[in-house]
Structures are given as C-alpha cells and as structure tokens.
Amino acid sequence: MTDQLAHAPSYLAEYVEQVDALRELGYRYWQEGWSRGTSSNYSVLLQRDPMHILVTASGKDKGRLSRGDFVVVDGAGNRIHEDAPKSSAETLLHCIGYQCLPEVGAILHTHSPWATVLSQRFFPAKGIELQDFEMLKGLRGVTTHQQTVWLPIFDNTQDIPALAAQVQLFAQNYPSQLAYGYLIRRHGLYTWGRDLDEAARHVEVLEFLLECLGRTICMQ
Amino acid sequence: MTDQLAHAPSYLAEYVEQVDALRELGYRYWQEGWSRGTSSNYSVLLQRDPMHILVTASGKDKGRLSRGDFVVVDGAGNRIHEDAPKSSAETLLHCIGYQCLPEVGAILHTHSPWATVLSQRFFPAKGIELQDFEMLKGLRGVTTHQQTVWLPIFDNTQDIPALAAQVQLFAQNYPSQLAYGYLIRRHGLYTWGRDLDEAARHVEVLEFLLECLGRTICMQ
Amino acid sequence: MTDQLAHAPSYLAEYVEQVDALRELGYRYWQEGWSRGTSSNYSVLLQRDPMHILVTASGKDKGRLSRGDFVVVDGAGNRIHEDAPKSSAETLLHCIGYQCLPEVGAILHTHSPWATVLSQRFFPAKGIELQDFEMLKGLRGVTTHQQTVWLPIFDNTQDIPALAAQVQLFAQNYPSQLAYGYLIRRHGLYTWGRDLDEAARHVEVLEFLLECLGRTICMQ
Amino acid sequence: MTDQLAHAPSYLAEYVEQVDALRELGYRYWQEGWSRGTSSNYSVLLQRDPMHILVTASGKDKGRLSRGDFVVVDGAGNRIHEDAPKSSAETLLHCIGYQCLPEVGAILHTHSPWATVLSQRFFPAKGIELQDFEMLKGLRGVTTHQQTVWLPIFDNTQDIPALAAQVQLFAQNYPSQLAYGYLIRRHGLYTWGRDLDEAARHVEVLEFLLECLGRTICMQ
Numbered sequence: 014m015t016d017q018l019a020h021a022p023s024y025l026a027e028y029v030e031q032v033d034a035l036r037e038l039g040y041r042y043w044q045e046g047w048s049r050g051t052s053s054n055y056s057v058l059l060q061r062d063p064m065h066i067l068v069t070a071s072g073k074d075k076g077r078l079s080r081g082d083f084v085v086v087d088g089a090g091n092r093i094h095e096d097a098p099k100s101s102a103e104t105l106l107h108c109i110g111y112q113c114l115p116e117v118g119a120i121l122h123t124h125s126p127w128a129t130v131l132s133q134r135f136f137p138a139k140g141i142e143l144q145d146f147e148m149l150k151g152l153r154g155v156t157t158h159q160q161t162v163w164l165p166i167f168d169n170t171q172d173i174p175a176l177a178a179q180v181q182l183f184a185q186n187y188p189s190q191l192a193y194g195y196l197i198r199r200h201g202l203y204t205w206g207r208d209l210d211e212a213a214r215h216v217e218v219l220e221f222l223l224e225c226l227g228r229t230i231c232m233q
Numbered sequence: 234m235t236d237q238l239a240h241a242p243s244y245l246a247e248y249v250e251q252v253d254a255l256r257e258l259g260y261r262y263w264q265e266g267w268s269r270g271t272s273s274n275y276s277v278l279l280q281r282d283p284m285h286i287l288v289t290a291s292g293k294d295k296g297r298l299s300r301g302d303f304v305v306v307d308g309a310g311n312r313i314h315e316d317a318p319k320s321s322a323e324t325l326l327h328c329i330g331y332q333c334l335p336e337v338g339a340i341l342h343t344h345s346p347w348a349t350v351l352s353q354r355f356f357p358a359k360g361i362e363l364q365d366f367e368m369l370k371g372l373r374g375v376t377t378h379q380q381t382v383w384l385p386i387f388d389n390t391q392d393i394p395a396l397a398a399q400v401q402l403f404a405q406n407y408p409s410q411l412a413y414g415y416l417i418r419r420h421g422l423y424t425w426g427r428d429l430d431e432a433a434r435h436v437e438v439l440e441f442l443l444e445c446l447g448r449t450i451c452m453q
Numbered sequence: 454m455t456d457q458l459a460h461a462p463s464y465l466a467e468y469v470e471q472v473d474a475l476r477e478l479g480y481r482y483w484q485e486g487w488s489r490g491t492s493s494n495y496s497v498l499l500q501r502d503p504m505h506i507l508v509t510a511s512g513k514d515k516g517r518l519s520r521g522d523f524v525v526v527d528g529a530g531n532r533i534h535e536d537a538p539k540s541s542a543e544t545l546l547h548c549i550g551y552q553c554l555p556e557v558g559a560i561l562h563t564h565s566p567w568a569t570v571l572s573q574r575f576f577p578a579k580g581i582e583l584q585d586f587e588m589l590k591g592l593r594g595v596t597t598h599q600q601t602v603w604l605p606i607f608d609n610t611q612d613i614p615a616l617a618a619q620v621q622l623f624a625q626n627y628p629s630q631l632a633y634g635y636l637i638r639r640h641g642l643y644t645w646g647r648d649l650d651e652a653a654r655h656v657e658v659l660e661f662l663l664e665c666l667g668r669t670i671c672m673q
Numbered sequence: 674m675t676d677q678l679a680h681a682p683s684y685l686a687e688y689v690e691q692v693d694a695l696r697e698l699g700y701r702y703w704q705e706g707w708s709r710g711t712s713s714n715y716s717v718l719l720q721r722d723p724m725h726i727l728v729t730a731s732g733k734d735k736g737r738l739s740r741g742d743f744v745v746v747d748g749a750g751n752r753i754h755e756d757a758p759k760s761s762a763e764t765l766l767h768c769i770g771y772q773c774l775p776e777v778g779a780i781l782h783t784h785s786p787w788a789t790v791l792s793q794r795f796f797p798a799k800g801i802e803l804q805d806f807e808m809l810k811g812l813r814g815v816t817t818h819q820q821t822v823w824l825p826i827f828d829n830t831q832d833i834p835a836l837a838a839q840v841q842l843f844a845q846n847y848p849s850q851l852a853y854g855y856l857i858r859r860h861g862l863y864t865w866g867r868d869l870d871e872a873a874r875h876v877e878v879l880e881f882l883l884e885c886l887g888r889t890i891c892m893q
Contacts, residue, residue, distance in 0.1 A: 050437040151491055344808065
C-alpha cells in the first residue's frame with residue numbers, strides 16, 4: 014500500500030492491525046471483481062459490551078482503502094468519534110449481525126456478479142439451498158457434503174432498518190450454528206465468522222458455490 | 234512503469250500527474266481485458282475556456298502507455314503542440330462530451346467483451362435499460378437501486394463527426410444528470426465523471442452491470 | 454512469502470525445498486480459484502521404502518501456506534513426527550496413489566469450479582472421456598491428440614477408506630501408463646506425475662480440458 | 674525472472690533481447706491461460722537470407738521459459754547449433770509462414786480455451802468469418818470495422834509437413850495483406866506480424882474477437 018494511504022487517524026491508532034487486515038481483504042475482493050464501484054463493506058467486532066464495531070466508511074474505493082476510510086460505531090450504528098467519516102449506509106446490518114449472533118467477530122459483504130444475478134434468479138424461491146458439495150466443509154462446523162445450507166434472499170431496499178429487521182428475524186429463528194449468510198436481491202452476499210479469517214474463508218466458500226451454481230445453470 | 238516509458242515530452246511536463254494517472258488506468262483496463270489490441274482511449278479536461286483536453290495518442294498499447302503517448306487538443310480536436318503524436322481517431326467524441334456536459338472533467342472509453350457483444354444484442358432496442366441493481370448507486374447522484382439508467386447504443390461508423398453528432402443529440406436532449414454513458418455497437422462503452430476518479434468508478438459500475446446482464450442472458 | 458510464514462519446524466528442515474515448491478503451487482492454485490476455502494491438498498513422495506510422504510496439513514488456507522502447514526506420513530497415512538499438525542483428511546488417497554502407481558512422485562488435488570460442476574454432470578456416465586484435443590499431448594507419454602484419456606468419476610463420500618478402495622481398484626485395473634487422474638463428484642480433480650513439475654503440468658492440462666468441455670456445453 | 678533462468682547459452686548470446694521478449698510474452702500468455710501445459714510456441718525471424726529463425730524449444734513451460742529454452746533453426750527447420758535443444762514440434766509451421774509471407778517478422782501460436790472450442794464448432798464451415806467489429810482495426814492495414822477477415826480452420830494432425838502444406842496453400846492463394854492467421858482444430862491460433870509487437874497485437878485482437886464470438890453463442 015502506498016505511503017499516502019498509510020497514515021492512520023488518531024482515533025484508529027489502536028486498531029491499525031484490524032484496519033490493515035480489512036484493507037488487504039478489500040484489495041483482494043476488488044481484484045476478484047467482488048467489490049467494484051465502491052460497493053460492499055466489511056467490519057470486525059472490537060468489543061461486545063458495550064459494542065464497538067470497526068466498519069468501512071461510506072462510498073470508498075475498496076481497491077485502495079486508506080487507513081482513514083474506517084469508522085468505529087456502537088451497537089446502534091452511531092459513530093464513536095465525531096471526526097470520523099460517515100460509516101457505510103448498511104452499518105445497521107453489521108450491528109444486527111453482531112447482536113443476534115453471539116459468536117460472530119467479523120462480517121463481510123461482497124457484491125460479486127454471480128451473487129447479484131443468482132439472488133435475482135432464486136428470489137421467487139426466497140433463498141438458495143446448497144447441498145452435496147464438498148466445498149461446504151469449508152464452513153465452520155460442517156463435516157460432510159451432505160449437510161444442507163440455506164442462504165435466504167431478502168428483497169433489496171434502501172430502508173436499512175426494515176432490511177435489518179428481516180435479517181434479525183432470520184438470525185433469531187434459524188439455528189445460529191447453521192446461519193452462514195444471506196443474499197440481498199441484486200445486491201450481493203453477507204457472511205460472517207468468529208474472526209476475520211473465518212469470515213474470509215466463508216466468503217471464498219460461498220462465492221465458489223454460487224459460481225458453481227451459476228455455471229451449472231449455464232450448461233442446462 | 235519502466236524507465237524507458239518515464240520520459241515526458243516537454244509539452245506535457247506540466248501534466249505529468251494526469252498523464253501518469255491515465256497510464257495507470259490503461260494498465261488496469263488492459264489487464265482486465267477492457268483495452269486490448271490498442272483499443273479504447275481516455276481523456277481529462279485540462280481547462281475549459283479555451284478548451285484543452287489531454288487525450289491518448291492514436292494506436293497505442295494501453296498496457297504500456299509511455300508519457301509520450303498523450304496529446305493536448307483544443308475543443309475542435311486539433312493538436313495544441315505540433316510535435317505531439319496524432320490523437321486518438323475518436324478524439325471528437327471526447328470534445329463533444331466536454332462541450333455538452335458542463336460538469337464533466339474526465340471521459341473514459343473501454344472496449345470489453347461484454348460491452349461489445351451486448352451492444353450488438355440490444356442494438357435493435359437502441360439501448361440498454363439498467364434498473365433494480367444496487368450497484369447503480371455507484372453512479373453519481375443515484376441514491377436508490379430503483380433509479381433507471383438508460384445507456385443508448387449508437388451504430389458504429391468510421392465517420393466520427395457523424396457519430397459525434399449523435400452523441401451531441403443525446404447529451405443535449407437527455408437530462409445531463411442522468412446521462413452516464415453510451416455504447417457504440419460492437420465497439421464498447423463511453424462514460425465520464427466530474428473527475429478521473431468518478432469516471433473510473435463509473436467504468437467499474439457500468440462494466441459490472443453489463444457483466445451481470447450478460448451472465449443473466451447466458452442462464453436463460 | 455512473508456517472514457512469519459518462513460519458519461520451518463525442525464522435523465521438516467530437510468524438506469524445505471519441497472515444502473516451498475508446494476507452497477508456491479498452493480498460492481498459484483488459490484489465485485486461479487482452484488484451491489479456495491482451504492480446499493484441495495498436495496503431496497510429494499519423499500522415499501518409497503519405507504514410504505514417507507510430505508502432504509499438506511488439514512484445513513489450511515492454500516493461498517498462504519506456511520512452512521509449518523505440512524506433515525510427513527507413512528504409507529498408512531500415520532504421522533511420522535508426533536508434533537506435526539493433523540494431515541489432510543484425504544491423506545489416504547495420496548497413500549493409495551503412491552502404492553498403486555510405482556512411478557508416481559507427486560500427487561495434486563485441485564478443486565476448481567469446472568471440475569466441480571462437470572463431475573456432477575458426467576457422474577451418470579461414471580467418467581469423462583477426453584479425446585481429439587491437442588492439449589492431451591501435455592500428458593506424459595501421449596504423442597497424438599487421437600489418444601483417448603478416461604477420467605473416472607467416483608461418488609463423493611466422507612468414508613475415505615471406501616473412496617481409497619475405489620481409487621485402488623481403478624489404479625490396479627486400468628493400464629497405469631494411461632491413468633492420469635480421476636474426479637470425485639462435486640469435489641474436484643486428483644492427478645499426479647513422476648515429479649512435481651509433471652504433476653503440475655497434468656493439473657494445467659486437465660483443468661484446461663475441463664474448461665473446454667464446460668464452455669462447449671455452454672454453447673450448445 | 675529468477676537468476677537461474679537468466680543464463681543464456683553461448684549460441685544465443687547475440688539474441689538475448691529477442692529471447693527475453695519472447696520469455697515475457699510466454700509469461701503473459703501463460704497467465705492468461707493461452708499457453709498452459711507447455712502448449713503453444715513463438716518465433717521471431719532473425720535473418721531472411723539465409724533464413725534463421727529463433728523459436729521456442731519443444732515441451733517447455735511457457736510460464737517460466739529460461740534463456741536456454743530457445744533454438745535457432747534454418748528455413749527447413751533444422752537446428753543451426755548442435756548443442757541447442759530440440760525445437761518445437763510445429764517448427765515447420767513457422768518456417769512456412771516466413772517463407773510464404775515476405776513481410777512477416779514474428780509468428781505466435783496461442784492455445785486458448787476459446788480458440789480450442791470455436792475451432793471445433795466452426796470446423797464444418799472450414800473457418801471463421803470476422804466482421805463488423807471495431808476491434809478488427811487492431812489488425813495491420815484494417816481501417817474500418819466493415820472489413821471482413823477470414824480465419825481458416827485446418828484439421829489437426831501430427832503430420833506437420835501435411836499441415837504445413839495446407840498453411841502454404843492458404844498463404845500463397847489468399848491475399849497476403851488479408852492473411853492474419855489461422856486456427857487448427859482443437860489446437861489453437863497462429864497469427865503473425867511484421868515484428869513481435871505487431872504479432873502480439875494480433876494475438877490480442879484475435880483472441881478478443883474469439884471470446885466475443887464465444888460469448889455471443891453462449892447467449893443464444
């Protein structure tokens with residue numbers, strides 16, 4: 014990363030390691046085509062009680078995130094530091110995730126072409142059922158390809174509290190050990206993990222499975 | 234970039250920063266497969282009155298642009314400096330863009346496979362309507378995925394003044410705040426922004442949406 | 454590779470060259486999308502009698518393998534060094550490969566999208582017949598595109614000894630000079646070579662041919 | 674390129690620049706997936722009378738060509754230096770190209786997935802007609818997208834002299850200023866240029882057009 018991007022604002026000084034890990038992921042996802050056009054957002058949980066979340070600022074180029082492109086918010090999505098930039102428009106989805114899923118330490122949202130087009134195609138079915146793929150074993154706790162994983166698809170809306178309510182309903186009613194992520198229609202994937210490494214592994218697993226699903230449909 | 238490409242001709246000495254920003258974009262787009270075979274061209278507006286435009290020279294490999302591969306032209310597309318190389322064959326499309334769109338500071342033309350094949354497929358409809366994609370919010374001023382964006386498709390021709398006249402008609406009659414770009418049949422995409430960063434973001438957004446459209450059709 | 458990944462545990466000190474060659478391949482295959490989400494595994498034969506195999510540890514990110522992410526096992530798949538990590542769940546498939554194929558010195562398992570979706574599509578036919586492709590000549594001993602190569606597809610199971618038995622049956626009954634690899638349904642490709650270079654060439658050849666097959670079906 | 678690959682054998686000492694240019698192209702094409710599994714071969718004309726051709730040696734990994742992986746051959750394909758490695762199996766196709774096309778200075782053979790599958794699909798038509806694409810203007814002498822370019826497809830065979838005879842027939846009977854390349858069924862593309870830069874541009878143009886053709890068929 015270039016020098017000009019390396020200066021951390023004082024309010025993030027103690028989180029430089031987490032900030033840089035998210036910057037590196039942003040560059041990877043941008044290269045993959047999963048975070049283009051300033052889309053997508055990423056967070057890690059800094060502390061649970063009271064809740065502090067490190068999340069990407071709104072509207073930043075994920076291919077060249079600077080250390081200043083991050084915000085710390087509380088559990089309601091409000092900025093902790095007044096001089097920080099505005100947090101991502103979808104910050105509340107991160108807050109709800111950490112509140113409903115007690116073991117989760119990182120939440121990643123990617124916006125890949127396959128997630129975008131498949132979330133439209135399977136929207137009438139309200140979700141995508143993934144099963145019978147060995148790759149599923151890359152998800153925490155899955156020990157056999159015969160495990161079924163359900164990715165619900167929520168309709169897209171700019172009313173983020175309404176979207177958060179749907180996510181909450183899912184997260185509270187679905188067995189949390191089987192809740193690996195969800196899609197928003199024509200908007201992409203949210204997934205998570207106990208830590209950033211696990212969340213990043215879940216991104217790779219779910220994006221791989223969506224690509225396999227898409228290619229299978231193309232061959233029909 | 235290698236040393237041999239780093240020498241700037243004297244007439245570009247004051248624009249080295251803009252030249253290098255375009256060279257870097259060229260390398261990225263070439264890597265993506267959006268500027269192969271010397272295709273595509275890029276420009277930034279240096280001053281509006283009288284109009285001076287920095288534009289790529291004709292026929293250069295976009296994967297390894299040197300500092301000498303750029304030209305400054307006036308609003309009619311004529312070279313300002315006699316010893317500069319010939320400007321891109323489509324320079325007039327850049328001139329017309331800056332003249333008709335008063336807030337525009339950079340214009341980028343990419344030539345991707347998806348833009349090429351979809352501009353053919355949708356030519357009978359005279360354009361492509363993009364809507365209902367969250368990614369649309371990466372376009373300046375778009376605040377909801379429900380916004381409709383219209384990308385007109387002009388027929389390809391080697392008569393650039395005739396093509397420029399069509400672009401002019403579009404730019405003058407379509408609400409400028411909703412004019413994000415256009416396609417030329419089997420020739421690719423033109424888009425723009427208030428500055429180079431915004432134009433580059435619009436490239437990413439529109440190329441992403443074209444890819445989504447193409448993959449959706451492949452799945453039908 | 455970064456410094457923190459460069460420390461080799463003492464029990465691997467004499468195999469650093471082989472370890473680093475496998476780490477480099479892992480990074481390549483991860484970049485290609487053939488080893489995402491900690492999937493796939495790789496091995497080289499260290500000695501045949503008694504059999505010592507260097508194999509990737511279980512559950513590691515193939516894009517950033519450290520020197521400690523490897524294990525030496527014997528011909529039954531048991532760790533030679535007590536302080537080594539757990540070897541890959543599919544270690545037995547590597548052991549069986551070396552036992553049944555006397556000239557083999559390296560075995561590579563990749564898990565690409567094309568191998569995943571085509572192993573499902575062709576499962577009813579029990580395998581994929583590759584012929585008439587010039588690329589086949591990249592396989593050891595193949596001198597004409599008219600050669601037919603059979604890639605059997607075994608059903609996926611978490612019962613690795615049962616899977617190993619099927620592989621053994623194939624390796625023992627099929628002419629060994631024509632046994633270049635096999636697929637596991639929705640799980641990917643196993644291939645091998647006399648040394649790591651040859652095995653890596655076979656990965657490139659077979660993944661290329663699977664991609665050609667997939668694209669051909671998409672065009673139908 | 675690593676040091677171990679940088680030693681040039683004495684018989685190539687005077688051609689190090691051309692050797693390194695071909696090594697760099699090999700790496701690029703390997704990365705693109707156009708030269709996998711040791712496939713494809715490249716040459717430049719060193720002198721026309723008597724004819725000396727620098728060509729890749731047989732069976733080398735194009736992603737890591739060393740300086741020793743090249744051979745100088747005469748117009749009949751025979752090695753000039755006894756201690757050089759064996760030249761590519763298809764050397765004669767390069768010799769015929771230089772003999773029939775008097776302005777050609779470099780010949781490149783790539784082996785992409787699209788060229789492989791489309792050369793099969795269009796084999797009954799004996800070739801592929803490319804027209805109406807702006808990208809055609811990247812070919813030497815083409816000034817309008819309305820130009821038609823014919824890429825003949827020859828059947829694949831291991832009888833290289835027989836294949837060379839077909840190439841010769843094409844090159845001698847087709848207007849040389851319109852002969853930009855040919856396909857071999859399920860084997861890939863041959864193209865050329867007055868120098869290596871032009872040949873490399875023609876590779877980019879033709880591979881782009883084949884990709885557009887393939888994606889168009891997938892959308893039907």
